[in-house]
Amino acid sequence: MGCFSCFDSKEDEKLNPQKDRDDSNRKQPHLTAPSNISRLSSGADRLKTRSTNCSKREFLGIKDAPDVQIAAHTFTFRELAAATNNFKPESFIGEGGFGRVYKGQLPSGQVVAVKQLDRNGLQGNREFLVEVLMLSLLHHPNLVSLIGYCADGDQRLLVYEFMPLGSLEDHLHDLPPDKEPLDWNTRMTIASGAAKGLEHLHDKANPPVIYRDFKSSNILLKDNFFPKLSDFGLAKLGPTGDKSHVSTRVMGTYGYCAPEYAMTGQLTVKSDVYSFGVVFLELITGRKAIDSTKPQGEQNLVAWVINLLISFL
Ligand SMILES: Nc1ncnc2c1ncn2[C@@H]1O[C@H](COP(=O)(O)OP(=O)(O)OP(=O)(O)O)[C@@H](O)[C@H]1O
Numbered sequence: 001m002g003c004f005s006c007f008d009s010k011e012d013e014k015l016n017p018q019k020d021r022d023d024s025n026r027k028q029p030h031l032t033a034p035s036n037i038s039r040l041s042s043g044a045d046r047l048k049t050r051s052t053n054c055s056k057r058e059f060l061g062i063k064d065a066p067d068v069q070i071a072a073h074t075f076t077f078r079e080l081a082a083a084t085n086n087f088k089p090e091s092f093i094g095e096g097g098f099g100r101v102y103k104g105q106l107p108s109g110q111v112v113a114v115k116q117l118d119r120n121g122l123q124g125n126r127e128f129l130v131e132v133l134m135l136s137l138l139h140h141p142n143l144v145s146l147i148g149y150c151a152d153g154d155q156r157l158l159v160y161e162f163m164p165l166g167s168l169e170d171h172l173h174d175l176p177p178d179k180e181p182l183d184w185n186t187r188m189t190i191a192s193g194a195a196k197g198l199e200h201l202h203d204k205a206n207p208p209v210i211y212r213d214f215k216s217s218n219i220l221l222k223d224n225f226f227p228k229l230s231d232f233g234l235a236k237l238g239p240t241g242d243k244s245h246v247s248t249r250v251m252g253t254y255g256y257c258a259p260e261y262a263m264t265g266q267l268t269v270k271s272d273v274y275s276f277g278v279v280f281l282e283l284i285t286g287r288k289a290i291d292s293t294k295p296q297g298e299q300n301l302v303a304w305v306i307n308l309l310i311s312f313l
């Protein structure tokens with residue numbers, strides 16, 4: 001495991017032991033999302049802020065890994081403030097669990113997306129570290145590129161290639177009246193590209209990487225709707241050797257999380273395949289993974305589709 005040892009599953013187990021999980025969870029019907037899914041990893045209190053004058057390897061906790069090259073550039077906070085016009089509202093793109101995202105331009109002219117960790121937010125330093133490490137090691141056309149990061153004082157920012165068409169979610173749900181729905185070919189091309197990104201994580205990366213956050217808002221779109229997976233803060237190394245799974249705290253997003261993972265905490269690459277299936281259903285039905293505005297029985301997309309199939313039999 002070498003270079004990744006600081007991110008293995010043991011820490012998760014220690015932080016939230018799930019081994020003696022209540023059996024009542026197991027009795028839940030498969031498609032109800034168990035309440036133990038967290039979307040947060042509030043690492044701020046676990047990983048103490050390190051001095052920013054340490055090397056990149058020390059900062060990432062991988063100083064004992066001679067073969068890891070962290071290609072990402074380090075930015076100062078001042079440089080990113082300049083790139084985003086002081087994080088002006090006009091530069092604001094959107095906001096997720098990690099914090100706010102701004103459009104910016106580097107002195108080279110390169111347009112970037114700058115994600116700023118919300119220091120009062122729920123997701124934290126640990127996700128920041130995992131994101132930097134994973135994206136520094138994983139490179140594929142269907143994975144978003146990390147250009148650099150900033151760890152100035154207590155500021156934590158990530159700088160990505162800018163994805164001009166936003167997320168798949170933006171093109172599937174709650175479209176403004178002037179926005180055309182995606183055509184069928186584009187939907188299939190997006191599914192195929194996203195699957196290639198996932199295949200790279202599962203079958204090409206060594207050890208395999210389990211993404212854990214496959215969902216339509218994390219599939220970002222470049223020109224011509226070319227899809228790239230983003231947000232690797234929840235990613236985990238997959239099982240190695242003869243192990244069938246890694247035991248972890250259950251993390252992910254309601255509606256996308258594989259039921260067997262949610263119930264047992266046992267994570268395999270198949271957990272991502274389940275989430276891929278949910279996104280694929282979103283693509284072909286146009287429905288959200290979870291839609292609380294729908295009547296009971298239709299709110300969970302997977303449950304709705306299964307009931308529909310049963311009614312055809
Ligand atoms: N590299 C990027 N280029 C362009 N827009 C981006 C980029 N990264 C994120 N965004 C946009 O910023 C917004 C927030 O993204 P973010 O990933 O923080 O949250 P999310 O995916 O909606 O939620 P979550 O925190 O659950 O992942 C989204 O609208 C997303 O499309």
Ligand SMILES: [Mg+2]
Pocket residue numbers: 096217218230231
């Ligand atoms: Mg995201």
